[in-house]
Amino acid sequence: MTTNNTAFADLMAWQRQTEALNFVAERLGWDQETMMPRGAAEQRGEEMAAMEGILHARRTDPRIGDWLEAAEAPDAAGAAALRLIARSYNRSCKVPADLAQELARVTSTAQGIWAEARARDDVAGFLPTLAEVVNLRRREAECLAAGGDLYDALMDDYEPGATAATIGAMFGRMRPRLVALREAVLGAARQPAALSGSFAAETQLRMARDLATAFGYDWSRGRIDIAVHPFSSGGWNDSRITTRVVETEPFNCFYSTIHEVGHSSYELGIDPDHALTPLGRGVSMGVHESQSRIYENQMGRGRAFTGWMFGEMRQRFGEFGITDADAFYGAVNRVQPGFIRTEADEVHYNLHIMMRFDLERALIRGDLQVKGLEAAWNDRFKADFGVAVDRPAHGMLQDVHWSVGLFGYFPTYTLGNVYAGCLWKALRAAVPDLEAGLARGDASAPTGWLRENLQRHGGLRPPAETIENACGFAPDEGPLLDYLEAKFGELYAL
Amino acid sequence: MTTNNTAFADLMAWQRQTEALNFVAERLGWDQETMMPRGAAEQRGEEMAAMEGILHARRTDPRIGDWLEAAEAPDAAGAAALRLIARSYNRSCKVPADLAQELARVTSTAQGIWAEARARDDVAGFLPTLAEVVNLRRREAECLAAGGDLYDALMDDYEPGATAATIGAMFGRMRPRLVALREAVLGAARQPAALSGSFAAETQLRMARDLATAFGYDWSRGRIDIAVHPFSSGGWNDSRITTRVVETEPFNCFYSTIHEVGHSSYELGIDPDHALTPLGRGVSMGVHESQSRIYENQMGRGRAFTGWMFGEMRQRFGEFGITDADAFYGAVNRVQPGFIRTEADEVHYNLHIMMRFDLERALIRGDLQVKGLEAAWNDRFKADFGVAVDRPAHGMLQDVHWSVGLFGYFPTYTLGNVYAGCLWKALRAAVPDLEAGLARGDASAPTGWLRENLQRHGGLRPPAETIENACGFAPDEGPLLDYLEAKFGELYAL
Numbered sequence: 001m002t003t004n005n006t007a008f009a010d011l012m013a014w015q016r017q018t019e020a021l022n023f024v025a026e027r028l029g030w031d032q033e034t035m036m037p038r039g040a041a042e043q044r045g046e047e048m049a050a051m052e053g054i055l056h057a058r059r060t061d062p063r064i065g066d067w068l069e070a071a072e073a074p075d076a077a078g079a080a081a082l083r084l085i086a087r088s089y090n091r092s093c094k095v096p097a098d099l100a101q102e103l104a105r106v107t108s109t110a111q112g113i114w115a116e117a118r119a120r121d122d123v124a125g126f127l128p129t130l131a132e133v134v135n136l137r138r139r140e141a142e143c144l145a146a147g148g149d150l151y152d153a154l155m156d157d158y159e160p161g162a163t164a165a166t167i168g169a170m171f172g173r174m175r176p177r178l179v180a181l182r183e184a185v186l187g188a189a190r191q192p193a194a195l196s197g198s199f200a201a202e203t204q205l206r207m208a209r210d211l212a213t214a215f216g217y218d219w220s221r222g223r224i225d226i227a228v229h230p231f232s233s234g235g236w237n238d239s240r241i242t243t244r245v246v247e248t249e250p251f252n253c254f255y256s257t258i259h260e261v262g263h264s265s266y267e268l269g270i271d272p273d274h275a276l277t278p279l280g281r282g283v284s285m286g287v288h289e290s291q292s293r294i295y296e297n298q299m300g301r302g303r304a305f306t307g308w309m310f311g312e313m314r315q316r317f318g319e320f321g322i323t324d325a326d327a328f329y330g331a332v333n334r335v336q337p338g339f340i341r342t343e344a345d346e347v348h349y350n351l352h353i354m355m356r357f358d359l360e361r362a363l364i365r366g367d368l369q370v371k372g373l374e375a376a377w378n379d380r381f382k383a384d385f386g387v388a389v390d391r392p393a394h395g396m397l398q399d400v401h402w403s404v405g406l407f408g409y410f411p412t413y414t415l416g417n418v419y420a421g422c423l424w425k426a427l428r429a430a431v432p433d434l435e436a437g438l439a440r441g442d443a444s445a446p447t448g449w450l451r452e453n454l455q456r457h458g459g460l461r462p463p464a465e466t467i468e469n470a471c472g473f474a475p476d477e478g479p480l481l482d483y484l485e486a487k488f489g490e491l492y493a494l
Numbered sequence: 495m496t497t498n499n500t501a502f503a504d505l506m507a508w509q510r511q512t513e514a515l516n517f518v519a520e521r522l523g524w525d526q527e528t529m530m531p532r533g534a535a536e537q538r539g540e541e542m543a544a545m546e547g548i549l550h551a552r553r554t555d556p557r558i559g560d561w562l563e564a565a566e567a568p569d570a571a572g573a574a575a576l577r578l579i580a581r582s583y584n585r586s587c588k589v590p591a592d593l594a595q596e597l598a599r600v601t602s603t604a605q606g607i608w609a610e611a612r613a614r615d616d617v618a619g620f621l622p623t624l625a626e627v628v629n630l631r632r633r634e635a636e637c638l639a640a641g642g643d644l645y646d647a648l649m650d651d652y653e654p655g656a657t658a659a660t661i662g663a664m665f666g667r668m669r670p671r672l673v674a675l676r677e678a679v680l681g682a683a684r685q686p687a688a689l690s691g692s693f694a695a696e697t698q699l700r701m702a703r704d705l706a707t708a709f710g711y712d713w714s715r716g717r718i719d720i721a722v723h724p725f726s727s728g729g730w731n732d733s734r735i736t737t738r739v740v741e742t743e744p745f746n747c748f749y750s751t752i753h754e755v756g757h758s759s760y761e762l763g764i765d766p767d768h769a770l771t772p773l774g775r776g777v778s779m780g781v782h783e784s785q786s787r788i789y790e791n792q793m794g795r796g797r798a799f800t801g802w803m804f805g806e807m808r809q810r811f812g813e814f815g816i817t818d819a820d821a822f823y824g825a826v827n828r829v830q831p832g833f834i835r836t837e838a839d840e841v842h843y844n845l846h847i848m849m850r851f852d853l854e855r856a857l858i859r860g861d862l863q864v865k866g867l868e869a870a871w872n873d874r875f876k877a878d879f880g881v882a883v884d885r886p887a888h889g890m891l892q893d894v895h896w897s898v899g900l901f902g903y904f905p906t907y908t909l910g911n912v913y914a915g916c917l918w919k920a921l922r923a924a925v926p927d928l929e930a931g932l933a934r935g936d937a938s939a940p941t942g943w944l945r946e947n948l949q950r951h952g953g954l955r956p957p958a959e960t961i962e963n964a965c966g967f968a969p970d971e972g973p974l975l976d977y978l979e980a981k982f983g984e985l986y987a988l
Binding site: 016017020021023024027028031035036037038039040042043044046047049050051053054218219220221222223236237238240275276 | 510511514515517518521522525529530531532533534536537538540541543544545547548712713714715716717730731732734769770
């Protein structure tokens with residue numbers, strides 16, 4: 001006879017191994033983008049598919065249903081764990097194992113094909129693969145949606161509780177204020193100078209390491225490597241970051257690094273008691289992005305921290321054409337339409353996301369075919385940003401996401417910005433001498449506040465509740481827009 | 495109804511995923527020794543244990559028994575695959591899952607404890623862990639041996655078909671000729687000078703890469719990194735090597751590299767048709783070591799190749815105190831008693847193995863307790879090598895093997911040397927202009943012969959048959975001893 005308590009213990013023991021295997025699969029992904037020899041792509045596809053087969057079997061094991069029925073949670077954390085396991089179980093049971101495995105295999109090799117296509121601006125070489133990925137994800141969404149909206153079903157993987165309708169409505173409220181800000185800024189009389197010149201790769205990387213240290217990255221539980229598309233990976237006691245280095249674009253390297261430090265700090269900041277339970281990981285992509293964005297933007301691109309960075313850069317690179325901290329702050333935050341989302345300024349960034357959101361919804365609905373994607377992208381980009389895309393690597397080939405099947409993921413970036421806006425408002429009220437530390441290159445006070453009020457809880461509460469619990473108010477887009485208007489209004493003397 | 499053909503196909507499909515998961519587990523091991531942050535050791539133990547749990551369940555799945563009974567092999571490769579799967583199935587079924595998982599967990603964390611202990615010469619800090627590993631492996635051996643010899647049961651994991659009795663008898667035949675050679679060499683009037691000086695780490699690493707290239711290492715399917723204890727890892731299209739760099743010991747870096755290139759070339763040289771079948775990996779540790787050793791010693795430390803290496807070193811490092819190729823050949827092959835097995839010359843190397851063989855047999859039999867190991871090691875070392883061990887890192891803490899539970903593994907090193915001796919004899923007869931290529935730094939003729947005659951077959955034949963098939967004669971220790979006596983007789987003018 002299974003008593004309620006042993007059912008709970010059995011389920012958590014089972015889950016413990018599943019979580020460990022999730023870490024293994026995630027590290028394979030890290031290896032693929034940082035270390036793997038090029039000729040191993042097909043093999044890696046087989047390996048990922050085998051891992052996905054194992055994980056899918058574990059997520060859908062019928063014993064989980066029995067355990068869930070019998071288990072009684074001993075406390076709030078236990079109740080949250082049961083809720084998350086039930087959620088995963090119910091979702092996973094809807095997707096046939098062969099489809100899950102096929103998706104793992106195809107998206108693993110698709111990533112290499114995307115990277116090649118991007119390097120050669122070869123849209124035609126990528127389209128058959130993209131079509132296959134879209135098709136597989138649509139089939140998955142059909143299994144999940146049970147007649148409901150396909151895109152919502154996919155988005156739910158990344159942001160439980162979010163729907164295209166609520167996201168679309170929020171984007172609708174944000175767009176006019178962002179467009180108005182953008183027009184005002186681009187038309188302003190005062191325009192900060194851009195950074196120019198060349199910055200040695202090795203020195204950039206050393207400074208990236210020191211920036212990570214300034215934001216409290218725990219090197220005993222992480223590392224930094226180079227990747228085409230920077231990402232962070234892993235959790236508990238092993239969360240690694242990546243960056244990229246281009247000699248003419250040191251800000252790209254530095255802010256990619258700080259961004260990924262935000263992600264990794266969230267994972268590394270979760271209460272170790274939650275390790276190997278479903279509470280042991282960041283609760284959603286939107287909440288994750290709130291951490292990367294508040295590290296990168298509100299802290300990393302703020303006046304106080306850029307003052308310190310300016311001194312550091314002068315020390316490391318000598319004269320580089322910018323002579324005071326004010327001008328440096330302007331260069332870091334310079335607003336201009338650009339092709340690349342990850343390099344976009346804070347004013348344009350969410351406009352990139354809104355565009356991807358509409359395009360990927362059309363792809364998943366079937367209103368847009370992959371063969372029409374390049375034209376649709378380029379038309380929309382011209383309309384939104386006023387510039388014609390010059391090459392596919394600056395257009396529809398720029399991001400890894402779609403190649404690996406991440407449809408419904410992009411909106412979590414803007415949601416993360418919105419959450420970061422809320423957290424910044426709360427943090428500024430709670431940490432009075434915030435700027436003094438940042439001006440010394442010491443982010444321990446704000447990162448400590450985030451760890452205590454948000455990061456350590458992991459998956460204890462649903463995403464929006466996680467933010468509300470940290471902030472003391474329900475999140476909405478207001479604080480982000482207020483912050484942007486204040487920051488760029490001051491910087492551009494609007 | 496399962497027909498014979500579908501049973502074979504089902505079994506091979508099952509095995510395909512198991513092989514893919516084996517690659518994943520192996521790559522976790524690679525990551526642990528090259529990339530993993532230090533603070534992740536406990537987590538990695540959990541991950542390895544979870545993978546081992548999965549793999550053990552797959553290796554012992556009762557369906558394998560049914561499939562094996564019903565399957566009919568379509569060809570010789572299929573028959574070999576069935577034989578290897580049956581072997582693994584029968585062995586794995588004897589070991590309880592919890593013991594297999596406990597072994598994976600303990601040996602994973604033990605490795606970090608060993609590395610710390612070695613760095614601090616801290617025998618006492620390592621003994622409790624070693625005792626646990628010995629105990630677990632003995633328990634495993636008891637499951638496997640079914641009343642037979644425990645050590646044989648463990649050795650069978652690495653060298654199917656080998657027994658302590660046959661190995662011991664072979665060692666008994668080898669020892670007098672090796673000891674006589676050693677005495678003659680050490681007493682010889684002509685003694686080559688040793689290499690001295692400091693060699694920049696970066697330049698060593700660049701040269702290591704070029705040495706790997708000279709031996710045909712396929713960089714599109716591999717990579718080189720730094721590890722405490724050099725090893726190679728993986729197979730099919732992803733087999734990676736590691737090396738170590740000490741500024742005063744460039745030969746250590748160079749020959750570790752060539753050694754691991756031999757291992758990786760074997761894996762990468764296997765017929766891709768065997769990929770993801772049990773034939774797709776090197777057939778045994780002894781055969782594996784025959785490849786690493788023939789690359790390292792018979793080719794890499796031969797007169798022809800060292801002539802080329804001398805020129806390369808002069809070009810990269812400038813003057814370094816050795817002025818001609820003859821003296822360089824002498825320095826590379828200088829015979830002297832040393833503490834470290836992996837740095838031992840060809841005359842002493844097998845004496846290190848014989849000592850470990852006796853000590854580890856005593857540990858597994860229970861005749862020697864781990865608390866007595868240091869004294870036993872030091873006494874035996876003094877007796878065999880005439881020198882007192884100066885610190886544990888140069889004694890019983892020098893090798894990773896015991897910490898990760900590799901008991902019964904050491905004798906395969908000498909077996910590999912013996913096999914390399916046989917292959918070298920056959921290769922010299924078959925490839926007449928062997929020396930000319932090696933003198934130009936081009937090992938493609940001998941490595942091509944090895945690939946064609948041995949490497950590509952993978953697990954098609956049992957280990958000794960694999961060697962016999964390549965050589966055209968049954969292997970024994972004669973050719974190795976003849977080679978050593980000729981080489982060192984000439985070098986030391988005996």
